[in-house]
Amino acid sequence: AFKAAVLIQQWYRRYVARLEMRRRCTWRIFQSIEYACEQDQIKLHNFFGYLIDHFTPSSSKERDFISRMFISGESFKEAELEKYCDYESMEVPDSYTGPRLSFPLLPDHATALLEAFKQKQQLHARYVLNLLHETRKHLKQLPNISHVSTCYSEEVTVCGDLHGQLDDLFLIFYKNGLPSPSKSYVFNGDFVDRGKQSLEILIVLFTFLLIYPKEVHLNRGNHEDHMVNLRYGFCAGLITMSRVHGKKILKMIQNVFCWLPLATLIDQKVLIIHGGISDTTDLDVLEKIHRNKFISVLRGKKRKESNRNVEIQEINGESKVEADPAGNEAAPSLSPQPQPDQAPSMANRLEFSRWVRQTVQEQIEWCRRLVDISESEDEELTCSSMVSLTDLDGPCWTRQEEWKQILDILWSDPMPQEGCRVNTVRGGGCYFGPDVTGKILEKYNLQFLIRSHECKQEGYEFCHNRKVLTIFSASNYYEIGSNRGAYVKLGPDLIPHFVQYQANKMAHTLTMTQRQGFLVALISRVEESAFRALREKLFAHTSALISAFKAYDKDNTGRITLSNWATAVESVLHLGLPWRMLRPQLVRSTADGMLEYKSWLDDLAVEQRSQEHVQSSLLEVIYRNRSNLETIFRIIDRDHSGLISFEEFHQTWKLFSSHMNIELTDDGINDLVRSIDFNKDGNIDFNEFLEAFRLVKQSQ
DSSP states (O other), X not given: OHHHHHHHHHHHXXXXXXXXXXXHXXXXXXXXXXXHHHHHHHHHHHHXXXXXXXXXXXXXXXXXXXXXXXXXXXXXXXXXHHHHTOOTTOOOOTTOXXXXXXXXXXXXXXXXXXXXXXXXXXXXXXXXXXXXXXXXXXXXXXXXXXXXOTTSSSEEEEEOBOTTOHHHHHHHHHHHOOOBTTEEEEEOSOOSSSSSOHHHHHHHHHHHHHHXXXXXXXXXOTTSSHHXXXXXXXXXXXXXXXXXTHHHXXXXXXXXXXXXXXXXXXXXXXXXXXXXXXXXXXXXXXXXSOGGGOSOTTSOOXXXXXXXXXXXXXXXXXXXXXXXXXXXXXXXXXXXXXXXXXXXXXXXXXXXXHHHHHHHHHHHHHXXXXXXXXXXXXXXXXXXXXXXXXXXSSOHHHHHHHHHHHHHHXXXXXXXXXXXXXXXXXXXXXXXXXXXXXXXXXXXTOSEEEEOSSOOXXXXXXXXXXXXXXXXXXXXXXXXXXXXXXXXXXXXXXXXXXXXXXXXXTGGGSOHHHHHHHHHHHHHHHHHHXXXXXXXXXXXXXXXXXXXHHHHOTTOOSEEEHHHHHHHHHHHXXXXXXXXXXXXXXXOOOSSSEEEHHHHHHHTOBOOTTOTTSOHHHHHHHHHTHHHHHHHHHHHOTTOOSEXXXXXXXXXXXXXXXHHTOOOOHHHHHHHHHHHXXXXXXXXXXXXXXXXXXXXXXXX
């Protein structure tokens, strides 16, 4: 009997260990792909941010087209915004059965909103704009760093990323109670994007903020950013939800986001920030920053027209000495900025591409010298840093310092190693080590830091000798069953107490035995989703993979070892995944340990619905850069109609091919345009564009 028990125990432990290993591998895949997407976005804005400042268009059409790509996020003046988002002129029809708001708000209004959203009802645009208007007025009165005391409430509850998942917010309120004079909340950013109910979450949080301004506190996250919202779904979802007033709501939300506080201090001992810190983080500087100037941290504020004209003249070789408004000469620069040659016409894409690469490299080297960065460093400055170095409204160094302070607290991640280095995985912010944490805690007499920004399997995680706590409140973030959500409660003793949860209605009705089977099914489902995403990534880099495989296939046999396969795949994708461990899920077993890589790549082939006549190289480019294309198209589509003209499409591809160093023929682009224009109206429906190129696994 004892031997049988030990044997069963060994089997069970081995089984659980395998499940856990599968879960961790799946987690690594999801997280690596997510961070790669964030890095792609910053690289994309790196190029276009430089282009908007340094490209000399060959025609007025090209100039207007490029300018439009960045005008859409421009902020309104105070009076213009009020007039544009005039909610008082909107009438609520008698047929409207949803919740109604009147100001000042009362707790009953919040309760009615929660019940309405549970019933899948929507709040009328008039009330949404009114709420945003009042929220903006309130936020403008708040400091950059909010101060909370446990003396006035029993405890403070801190929640992490919600990402548009309203069910998680409902579950938090169900378990922990609604905000009240005795129950304070701090919501640590990333309220929107990815989830389908981002607007509802904003409405609920802003409502409680106005009802309990001393008990509810909101921090800005890296997703409270217009350019990030363009990529990750909030903008598109909002416009789809409200075709008539969606643009006004979006513009108002964009302005509200830039007024959100940057951090929160509990009892002057616990600092709550969304991302993290760096070795240059200075709370005194953060308290003085004009936070509303940074509508998007991914790019600097658009320069004034006068200075823009001066720079254009300088690029064309007409150097001028700038003077300040008082008539004094501007301070001399530390080193002359390289002035690129006249840009060639985009008609010659190869020549234009070479010009862009040359001038970008010259500008990067100049920026490095300006900020005293060693040439031996490989990290590229992001477009935001380049734009901010020449930004307006204040001294150059002050503007650059303010931008970096905000970028670091919104985008940074902790690391186990000592020191502080550029966050090359995300493409923005930095990695900070235990020594950096210790110095900040000692300098400001803090006990520990609370941050969010990273999805954790258990919903929370300590690091840096329990001095940094990551809290993440969006459960099932990558896929149903992928992770738990959590929130943390702090009393006067500031000892953290965690509550974990998983917003899954089905699991609550199952027995213990059924839950075990349900767990296995969930892991399999999550695993399948992760490997599907990974196969898409592999297909999108087919050409690069073939080149990498051929480097190991010296005799041109079409076969390489599985070890070389793993090394080659990582050299192309740079995802940092354990490819040897993942190999059984991606490569069929072979008797001699050799892989026929061409036939393996054929297995990754896709079914191109009506795109048989589109050149394969163009198809691969589309799959590899689909997210970047979507971001660009949303910027171009200023009226959010979802339609883009043929001319705009052509211009986009010219710019994009220069960015990616890709030679594409006009015939290839024309074939693509004709295949997407299903109704032949002369415009491209971008929703149909995405659907037309959705990856589908080839049937056996």
